[in-house]
Each structure stands twice: as C-alpha cells, then as structure tokens.
Amino acid sequence: MQSTTAICPSLFNATTAQDGILSRIRLPAGLITASQCQLISEIVNQFGTNQFGYGEVQITNRANLQIRTSAALSENTLLDLQDYGLASSCPDTDGLRNIMASPAAGIDSQALVNTIPLVKQWNLYLLNHPELAILSNKFSVCFDGGESINISDRPNDICFKALAIKDEIYFSLQLGSEVIGILIPYSQVIAVLAALTEVYRDYTEQKIEQRLEQDSKNLRSRPPRLRELLNDWGIDKYLDLVAEKLNSKSPSIPLKKGDEEISTPPFTRGAGGDQHLESQIERPSPLAPLPKGERGTRGYQHLGIHPQKQAGLAYIGIVVPLGRLTAQQLRGLAELAKQYGGGALRLTPWQNILLTDITIADLAKVTELIANLGLSISPTNPYAAIAACSGITGCKSAHTDTQTDAKAIASHLEKCMQLDEPINFHFSGCDKSCAQHHASDIAIVGQDSRTYKIYIGDGEIHFGRELYAECMASELPQLMERLINVYQTQRQPNQNFREFVNQSDLPELNRKLRQGAIGHA
Template structure:
C-alpha cells in the first residue's frame, strides 16, 4: 500500500497520487470529527513519513503531502483500529461525506446529522461494489445549522427542513443542486443506497470519459433527473414524494464559524480557529488535541472552510482556551486576511499551475496585515490555473495564475477578478498583474471597498453593483491615497 508506481489521479489514504512535491495522500474524516487519540496518531504519522505538516481540505479531509516512504503494515492496522482508515481499501478513495462542523451543537439546527454520517459511512464500508463509483462522488448532510454547508458543492445533498403542515423534520434531496424530493428521516440511508446503486449500474454500462469514471452529472445529463429517480424507485419499498416548492438559497456569513459561539448546550461554547490555507503543523495538532482534552470534551472538528472547531468548552474556560490557542501560534479572528485565504496546491505541488499560489497568498496576507486593518471578513482565492480546484464558486476576490511576457522573459502573474456576477471567477478587474504588483492591487481594492461600501455589504456585493470602468478607475494601482 502507498506503492509509488501506478498511482491514481484522486488520492486516498492507502494509495496516494503523485504530485510535483512528492506523494500526496488524503485521509477521509467522515463529518470532519476527530478525537484526541486520533489526533495524536495523525501527528505521529506525519512526523514519521512526511515533513511535519498536514492540510485540512475543502471537504474536511486531511491531506498529507511529500510522503517519502511506504507506510508500515502495523501503522495501517493502527489507523484502521482507530477509524482513520477504511475497513475496505476499495472504497477508501471515495470523497469524504460533508456535514456542518457544528452538527449536534448548533443552536439553530433542526436535527443532529452525525448519526446519518456514521450510518452512511458504515454502508460504504460494507459494500465494496461501490468502488465502481467515481472517486469524486460526494454526499453532504445539512441539519439546518447556522454554520450551513447547503451552498457547498455536492453530487447529493440532504438538507433538513421543517414540514409546514405538521412541523415534522424532513429532508429535501438535492441532485447536483436541483431539488424536487422530500424524504423522511427514516428513509435517508435507503434512498442514498438506491441512488448510489443506480449510479453504479450506470457507470458499468458507460465507457470512461476522458479516461475517468463518469460523474453523477453525466448520468443526469444523459438520463435526466426524473428518469434517474424513476430508476431509483424500482429499488425502494416506497414512492418518492415530489415537491414543486423551490427553496431560496440561505445567506451564509463568510467564515461565520470562526470565533467564539454559544452552543445549544447551556453554559458551553465552541471556538472556530483559523488555519491559514488549511495548514497545520504536527506539533500544533498535538497541542490542540491536548487543549481539547484538558479544557473541553476532547473533540476537534475539521471544516470545509479549511479551519477547525473545538467544541464543548465550558464558558468559564473560554479565556484560557483563547490564550492557549495564541500560544500555539493560531487565532480565531474572522477579519484577519490569513483567515480568508483559499489556494490550490500551486506550482510547487501541481504541474498544471503556473504560479506558486500558496507562498504568494501567505506573503500577500503578511504584507497587507502590516498596512491595513480589515473590518469585515473578505474571502480571497488564489488559483494556479483556470481549473479552480480549490474553490468552485466565485467569491470576493479571485486571482488566476498566468504567465506574462516581459521582453525576452516570462514571469508569473495573475488576472484579478471580483464579485459573483460572472462564472467561474466573477468579473475581471485587472488583467496581467505581476506577482510583484499583486499585493498593491489587492491593497487598493480593500481600501476603496472599506471607504465606499454600504454598512452590511461584502466586497463581492460592492463590486457587483458597480460598473467595471468605475471599479478600474477607483482601483487604479497608480492612484495615490
């Protein structure tokens, strides 16, 4: 296992994939929840086989880069016994199931989705035939939490809602964002199983697309959602209940899980901790686990926003927790620029990237932190190419890596986009900005936004309501303050 030849494109834990900076392995953490013993074991694994750091991904996985040797059989056995590795190797590469990091503790939730996450993970573990699924097959569970995952991308999403007729809590089924089915809580696993099995049968009959297993979106484009649901119903002892009521998207506060928040459990709070670009040193993971064991319930929760949550903190311990987090070298502020960054692996880890996104993003955040104070959370996305692997929807600011020709040499740079009006990145504000010029361009954008925005307006919303020529005039790099 973790053989260094014939590596798959989508990594799991047992079989990594080859990246520019070495072997990349990905550990599925169902629902993103870890206990103290698991944290200690992961930290030891990273120290022994890699370079002492790991990364939380945008599906609340843990990603280990630069693996330099094969993992010993005894280590695999320990990981399986602790629930950190799949009981069946075949299904290990399938994407992590997503859930709100505040499941079970959120004051706004309609129900606790953690039992559903555990039940679906158990179903995957006991059905090796599901290895036929695309490794990118993704399922999400939203329990109506304030820290919602409803707007994040999943092939299948079950989102809790209250039945207006009898106040019963039911789930609405979304297929690639489209919704038309209402499901009772007791039906969830049966429906997911039928949806998945119909998809598996489809993949067996269809040849690979560009060398890869067909995605669920290919099935929906081929069959249509209604035909797919009719096929699913053949394997269910009940009919699926259709609904024509469209739900409006919920507004999700950027980085709303960061900072201190009261739990639904009286006299307890949780704290969301920022991890710049999701990066976490092994010693930081150990120290956070020790903190959670000594001052809370011993639980760490990874989030799809590449940070983490410590839950079940007695309110009397909040000051001490914040002090220890600072001593570890981390913070919980949503208004620091390093809380708001998203970046792909960049040219240091990916052959497709044209820019070193990770180092450019962190250097920009450090530079601007000395020059201005951010009043509202601002999300900034660095993408090394147009694939946009790290962020699938437009956000406040997106920088897309390019190569710029200057005289006889080619240098790295970015096209800079803002807002959500145009897919996939928003509207282009600046073309061909060099890496040297880039921090000043972002600084100018942030200063103008903070001077001219409406009180509750995000940077993306501010840019969306302005004409491009007006934005370019305001953001002009040569304009003095």
C-alpha cells in the same frame, strides 16, 4: 505498501507531486479525535517531506486531512491508521469522496436535526459494501440539518436537506443542483440513499462493460460521474429505477410530497405536489451571488466564540492559515480538546477548525492557549478568508505558486492594515477553481509562472468581473492593500466589499488604484 499512482489522491493510493507524496485522509463530517491527531502528528514527523511541507498537515475544502511525505507510507503505518479509525478496513472504498455535514452538526441551536448519526450510518454502509468501489471516486454525499453554518450550497452529487413540516422533520432530496421535490422521513434516508447508489452502480457497470466492448485495451477508463447518469437517463428514469429497488425491499416506505403522504411508488412526482413543495425549498446555486444577509459572512461566521445548544458550553472557530497546520499545532489543539473540550476537533470545508464543548469558565484560558500556538480566532484575520489551491508544487495543472503568493498577501495585510470584515480571496493556479467552488470577493487566477488575472465581485463568469488581465505576483500584496483601502475609505454606510465593487465603475476603480500606486511609490 501505499500505491502512489492516483490522479485524485486517497490514503491507499496517493499522488506523487513536486512537494512530496500526497495522501488524503477521509474524515466523515470532518470529525477527528485527539488520539487520531496524535497519531497523524507522529506520522507526519516521521515521514515529513522537505522544505515544502515538512511536519505539516492540510485541511481540504471537503474537510479531509492531507499529508505530504517524502516516501510512500509503509504497510505498518497503514495498519496503524486503520486501527485508529483513520482508514477504512476496505481500501477500495476509502477513495470515495468525504461525506459532508455542517461542522456545527449536533451543537448548533438553529439545527432542525443532528445529522452526525446519518453520516456514521452511511460510512458504515460503504464499509460493508465493497462492490461500491467501482463508482467514481468523486461520488459525494451531503447531509444538511438546517444549521446556521450551512454547507448544502457546496457541490455534491446527492444532498439531503432537513425541513420542518407540521412539526415533523423530513429531508428534501437534491441531485446535483436540482431539487427533486420529494420529502423523505429521517428513518428512511439511508435506505433511499442506498437505492440511489445501487442504481448508480448498475449504470456504472453497464458503462464500463460498453467501453470494454468498444476497446478491450481501455482498462483504466474512468467511471462515469452521477451527473453523466442524469444526463443520459434523465431524473425520472433514474428515480423510477430507485423506486423499484425500494419497493422490492420495503414497500411501506412513506414519503411525503406537500401535504399528502404517498407510499407507492415513492418516487412518482405529481405536478401539484411538486409546485407546493417547491415553494418551501430553496434552490441553492454554488456560484450565484451570496444573499445580502450572508455576504462577507458565509464560511466565516463560525470563527470566534459561539454558544452551543448544550447549556453552559461553547465552541471556538479557529483560523488555520491556508488550511495548513504544523504537527506541533495539531498536537496542541488535540491536547486542548482533550483537556478542556469534548476530546475531538471538527474540520470545516473552509479549511478551519472548531474546538467544541468548552465550558464558559474555560473560554478565556483556552483562547489564550490557542494564541500561544500561533493561531487566531478572529474572522477579520487576513488568513481567515483566503482559499488557495496547492499550486504548482502540488498540482500539474497549476501555473503559479499559489500558496506562497497567498501567504505574501496575508502577511502584508497583517502588518499594514486592520480589516473590519472578512474579505474572501480565492487563489487558483488555473481555471479549474478547485480550492473554492462558490463565488469569491476577489479571485486571483494564475496565467503563467509569474502572472495572475484578477477578478472582483460578481460577473458573467463565476470568478467575477475582470479587474486586471495581467498582474505580476510580486505586485499583488500592495495592489490588494490599495484595493481594500479604497473600499474602506469610500464605501457607503453598511456597504460590504462585494456590493462596493459590484457598483464600482471598473475604469474609475483602476484609476484610483493607479493613483495609489504612484503615491505608494
């Protein structure tokens, strides 16, 4: 029988919330087959909860799939999920964070390399190493193949980012937000990742033993995050220990720094090589302002119809309102994937879905069938760029019902106006910002059960500049309508929303919004 005591939910250890028991199904790289969708739909319909979430599934910002049920999943149901490849045969490691890759991996013509094989190899490694269950369940790994749909800016403990140097593909190693300045051949990525993880496990064991010595009753102390290791040991000591493990197993692993090949020790970093390499590597910052060419598009450029690298095929990016699908919609999309596509769906970290491998001749028909399921493919649909945490019904930290309030804004905007570009709304029930880690155009942050703070554009804190210290939830739809109308009627040519609000005088903008409220009344 499924346990329901977790703080951070997984499949074998779920979380009890106000709106039911929350289980999180880990889908490496967000890939899910049509037959897997069918099984999940059946489970959701069998165990679905009350009016808060009956018959629904939800995509997370790490491309997991969440289900809410009225009772714990039975042992037979968990076995079915294992049989279908939706649950690890090792329950202990099933709770580790999802392995991330671009949802367009393998189909993006801009990509340098297909990272899906690396995702599968690392998932198999975790399956075969149950001793890694001791690690923090927030331990996260990302593989970026250089796709146009970029995910390397998202928070991860370890990221491998593909680079082309002299017609060869290497991966740049990144720990947290720190680009290390080391290049790793494709063939050695998993070996290096395994060594990084083994050293992290050694550190975790040491810390747990120390805590038990200090307090023998502290059996439920959380494992240390990788960032704690980096703060405690520093990057150089960590990489020296990783190099020892690598060299003891395979002393011939070639790594590349700048233009010089090195083999022993692979993680010794020379200053000259670092400086040469740093000029080739972008340092991402999840909360930094978006580059000008990506503002208003990052996370949404995959929506709509796009050609694949495979000749004669295209993929369709589908808007999933707040990441939630009914069981019927999930089954419907699975049938489209089976009949017209490659037999699988791709979940995105922006809580949407890609339907891939559609022939050009079938695009019009498939687009019509998607609309018949009540779903849109337009990047300017109000739901396309709204992210919202689970809110008060699903999280003890939340102050507000973010899901209901976000729906109210999207529904109102659908009825009263036409957006001409995606505008990113981020609803957060508290200050933790779980639903979206990167900066948004508009951040709406819960303060108590009925009020929100509103931030816009870029500011000293990652939510942006404070526009309103307090706004009633019931006032939000009309306020957002007025704010977007001011932008769309008063912007400069080619000026996007973020640029407009960054350059706006906040008192003057407030005055315009108040005038709009009087006129609306």
